[in-house]
Amino acid sequence: MYKVTIVGEAGINWDGDFREAYELIDEIQGAGADLVKFQLYSVDSLFPDKKIIVGGKNYYDIVKKCELSFTQAKELFEYGNHVGIEVFFSVFDTTRVEWCEKIGVKTYKVGARSIKDGFLANRLREIGKPVIVSFPYGETSQVYLWGFSNWIYCIPVYPTKLKGMDLHVADFSLFRGLSEHSPYIEPAIVAVSKGAKIIEKHITLNRSLGIGPDHSSSIEPKELKELVKIVRNIEKCL
Numbered sequence: 001m002y003k004v005t006i007v008g009e010a011g012i013n014w015d016g017d018f019r020e021a022y023e024l025i026d027e028i029q030g031a032g033a034d035l036v037k038f039q040l041y042s043v044d045s046l047f048p049d050k051k052i053i054v055g056g057k058n059y060y061d062i063v064k065k066c067e068l069s070f071t072q073a074k075e076l077f078e079y080g081n082h083v084g085i086e087v088f089f090s091v092f093d094t095t096r097v098e099w100c101e102k103i104g105v106k107t108y109k110v111g112a113r114s115i116k117d118g119f120l121a122n123r124l125r126e127i128g129k130p131v132i133v134s135f136p137y138g139e140t141s142q143v144y145l146w147g148f149s150n151w152i153y154c155i156p157v158y159p160t161k162l163k164g165m166d167l168h169v170a171d172f173s174l175f176r177g178l179s180e181h182s183p184y185i186e187p188a189i190v191a192v193s194k195g196a197k198i199i200e201k202h203i204t205l206n207r208s209l210g211i212g213p214d215h216s217s218s219i220e221p222k223e224l225k226e227l228v229k230i231v232r233n234i235e236k237c238l
Contacts, residue, residue, distance in 0.1 A: 002197065002235065002238065003235060004177075004192055004196065004198070004231050004234075004235060005034045005035065005177070005197065005198045005199070006032075006033040006034050006035070006199050006201075006227070006228055006231060007033065007034065007035045007036075007037055007109075007132075007198065007200040007201070008024075008027075008028030008031070008033040008035065008036050008037070008201065008203045008224060009037045009179075009200055009201060009202045009203060009218075010024040010025070010028065010036055010037060010038050010203060011037070011038065011039055011090075011202055011214055012063060012066035012212050012214060013202065013203065013204045013205070013210060013214055013215060014066065015062060015065070015066070015210060015211050015212050016062065016065030016066050018072070018075075020205060021038070021076060022076075022079055023205060024036070024203060024205060025076070025079055025080055025083060025085065025087065026083060027203065027205065027221035027224070028085065028203055028221070028224065029080075029083050029084060029085040030221070030225075031221055031224040031225040031227075031228050032225065032228040032229075032232075033085070033224060033228060034085075034086070035085070035086050035087075035088060035107065036080055036085055036086070036087045036088075037087075037088055037089060037090060037109055037200070038068060038073070038076055038087065038089050038090075039066075039068075039090045039092070039111075040068055040073060040089045040090065040091050040092065040096035040099065040100070041067065041090075041092040041093070041096065042067065042092070042093065042095075043060070043063050043064045043067050044064075045092075045093065046092060047060060047063075052213070054213040055213075057213075059212065059213040062211060062212045063212070063213075066212070070099045070102070070103075073089065073099060073100075073103060074102075074103045077104070077105060086106060086107065088100075088105050088106065088107040088108065088109060089105060089108070089109065090109040091108055091109070091114075091120070092111070092113075092114055092120075093117075093119075093120065094119055094120055094123045097123050097124065097127070101127065105129075106129060106130070107129060107130045107131075108124055108127075108129060108130070108131045108132070109131070109132045109134075110124070110132070110133045110134070110145055110148075111134050112134040112136050112154045112156050113156075114145075115133060115134075115135060115145045121145050125147070130150060131145075131148045131150060132150040132152060132177075132198060132200070133145045133148050133150060133151050133152065134152055134154035134156075134179045134200075135151050135152065135153065135154055135175070136154050136156055149176070150176050150177070150198060151174070151175050151176060152175055152176055152177035152178055152179050152196075152198050152200065153170045153172075153175040153177070153178050153179070153191075153196075154179045154180070155179070155180040155181065156181070157181060158181045158213065158214065158216075158217045159181055159182050159183060159216050159217035160180050160181050160182040160187075160217070161182070162182065162184060162186065162187070165180065165182075165187050165190075167187060167190050167191060167194070170191065170194070172191065172194045172195035172196045172197075173195065175196070176196070176197045176198050177191070177196045177197055177198025177199055177200065178191035178196050178198070178199055179200040180201075181202060181214070181217035181218075182217065183207060183216065183217065183218060183219055184219070185201075185219060185223055185224075185226060185227040185230070188201060188227055188231070189227070189230055189231070189234070192231050192234050192235075193234060199227075199231065201218070201219055201224065202214055202217055202218035202219070203218055203219060203220070203224055204218035204219070204220060205220070206220065207219075207220055
């Protein structure tokens with residue numbers, strides 16, 4: 001029997017309200033997940049034109065509002081320790097990596113848009129801590145994150161429809177897990193049954209009330225709890 005690592009991706013689903021960030025940590029921990037992930041970025045470096053267009057709407061302001069400072073990231077990490085769950089981060093540049101090293105972060109995540117960042121890859125290699133890498137299936141050119149072990153199959157469509165999953169092509173002897181962006185738990189269950197060892201799911205407190213761009217691509221705490229229960233039962237069968 002092996003244990004699947006379940007990552008609750010809080011991301012920017014706290015909409016810039018720190019009370020919601022803490023509540024997301026509480027809910028993900030209470031559901032029985034293993035890790036909570038937020039994002040560390042400079043929005044103006046990633047989107048210098050100040051345009052983050054999803055569904056015809058510009059979400060720059062809300063994404064900017066969710067840009068964590070060093071102090072805020074440290075507070076989230078320490079709160080996770082307090083309630084008994086590891087908090088870690090998607091890092092988008094080496095400055096944020098150095099923040100994480102000062103904080104004491106144990107695990108790193110590299111998103112699909114950063115797999116061609118050689119500076120980021122080299123610094124993470126030097127550090128030598130576990131790195132989870134989202135990899136869009138079929139990408140082959142100029143990938144600097146080769147050599148890391150925790151590659152997870154990523155479907156970078158927000159939200160992803162069930163018919164767009166194409167999990168029949170996902171080889172979980174090559175990929176260690178799945179990162180997808182749908183409001184369903186079924187894709188994760190399919191992936192685990194096919195051998196996935198890591199599942200990353202976006203979590204929102206309330207899919208219908210969220211104001212950021214990722215809420216419609218997320219599951220709610222009660223759904224995460226059900227997913228964890230099913231995955232733990234699948235583990236017993238394998």
